[in-house]
Amino acid sequence: MASVAFEGVTKIFGDGTRAVDELDLHIVDGEFMVLVGPSGCGKTTALRMVAGLEEISSGAISIGEHVVNDLSPKSRDIAMVFQSYALYPHLTVYDNIAFALKIRRLPKAEIRRRVEEAARILDLQPHLNRKPRALSGGQRQRVAMGRAIVRQPQAFLMDEPLSNLDAKLRVQMRADIKRLQSDLGVTTIYVTHDQVEAMTMGDRVAVMRKGELQQVASPDEVYRRPLNMFVAGFIGSPAMNMLEATVERRDDALEIVVGEARIELGHATVAAHPALASYNGRPIVLGIRPESLEDAALVADGARHRLPGRAELREALGPDVLVHFSIAARQAVTDDVRELVEDVGDDRRLERLVSGVGSRATLVGRFSPDTRTREGDTIEVALDERSLHFFDPHTGLAIV
């Protein structure tokens, strides 16, 4: 087991595409690092460079003490789980798992011992003599994992290994992989497009965008204190609501003016964002997580701020209710927001964003299941100002 380090790593493809740009990232020994970002952000390219499947244009990648730039994949002692599993179709499950050990000419008894151990861990014993085509998706995925763990490599590289499984199986495999990794303690780099996987599995999460690293931190940190609008919008589902707003000073207090509403910030909030004062009279982007919004009828605490709105859509999820409602304010439309909407593939929303936003913005709130809100109702939404996020509309950076 070893640490993995990217130092100023850049990858430029033949057509001039800069897939990874000056990536600096240190993954400590035994860590579970998740690389997350929208498609085309360079996360898979970064992973393939560690594997040696993609050449490095500049910079250095080290595994343990050694720079591996010029080593072929077979000399890097890493194991990889592919998105498509890439099982050898002409070999049985046993031979698939044993393949790398046979290539390394380990003694037969040792190979058998290791394969059987892996099969036991992954519940594959009954399937050892079957060919991959006779297996279900989940079983194939486990064989791919088995092929990685028998190697006892320096590091695991996983390229969206769960994206081909159905939702229920994915939840289970997510937990299984996490448990397996912490049992084995092998340094792992896990690439995913799915922010739920990123949040639940990683010791740390590295958010990438267009080849550039945006933020590296614990899942909790990335969620609570995103460094910029892109990270804020990418992590969290439903996504953070983003509104155009202005900062105004009234007497001693700071107020955020959003549409017709004014939100007075408490001392704690101002103390947490000292730079906000310098934005007096200037526009900012206000970020509100859906869970910071609640049906005002259910909130006893009168101190909370209230936004008047109209309920447009109600989605009951069971433990909570997502209410889409409009308020008199303007949706923030920046490049980050556009890219995030594009990534989700929401054409209608993209069209609305690009064609200019009206005087009303649609927000999503995560309400308690007790809410009686119906579509078309005029409602009041309570807002917890302590959990607001503020961004500079020009740089996209968080104002702290």
Added chain:
Amino acid sequence: MGIRLLGLGARAVILVVFAIFFIAPVLWLILAPTKSDHALITSSPFSFGSFHNVAQAWNHLDAYSDHLYRRWIANTLIYSLSATAITLAISVPAGYGLALGKFPGRRVILTLTLVVMIMPAAALVLPIFLELNALHLIGSVLSVILPFSFFPFGVYLAYIYYATSIPSELLDAARVDGCGEWLTFRRIALPLAKPVVALVFFFSFVSNWNNFFLPYVVLADSNQYPITVGLSNLLASTPSFNPAVGGGGQSVNIFKPELALATLLAVIPVAIVFLVSQRALVRGTLGGAVKQ
């Protein structure tokens, strides 16, 4: 209802007419050795003679020039199998390299392969003859085997197969698992190429078996002839086809039934190769490799 029936009837008539048109000559050929030369003309074309006649036709054919017919079949097998073996050894790795390798000149080689593929073999006979002559190979076994060992169509088939049917992640997985380029080919790409190996084997074998012009030009000794050249030689020395050679003091017992048998027997190895390779062509070898 009436129109539907009429349509069905018209379709059936067209199918039957075409079927008869194509099947009749084959049926005639199969039945011909069962009849005597005389009966072949006088009796109904599709009547069955007797197995005795088949045996007699074989005895006549086999006796021709001291078992020369067997010699031709053996020659053809040697030529075809040797050239096909070399073809397989060359074209499968070549197609793999062209499909998945990254090296300068790849496109040029691919285009050249395609150009040579669509060039008629007969067009190359003269330059090949001159080349073989310069190498002093005219008249040797190699003069038939070597020119047909390069089979561009085989390279093309292997190229198409590797470019479309083998997911590159599979080869990446092998590399990460510790294989160098040779082992990746040997342990993963080659075993997965069974369908295309069968296909190349079939096409190469058939084209070698049916090869006529080049051996006709480069071989002089009738003991070295492949079956194609042999059959034309047999035709030329049969009194019923070429009255000029008739009689001549020597009795040549080669008549139409013997010729029909000779032709029929010459097709059998190709039919066997077809049946054998067809089994290996069945799809599904790649099932389960990657999620579709």
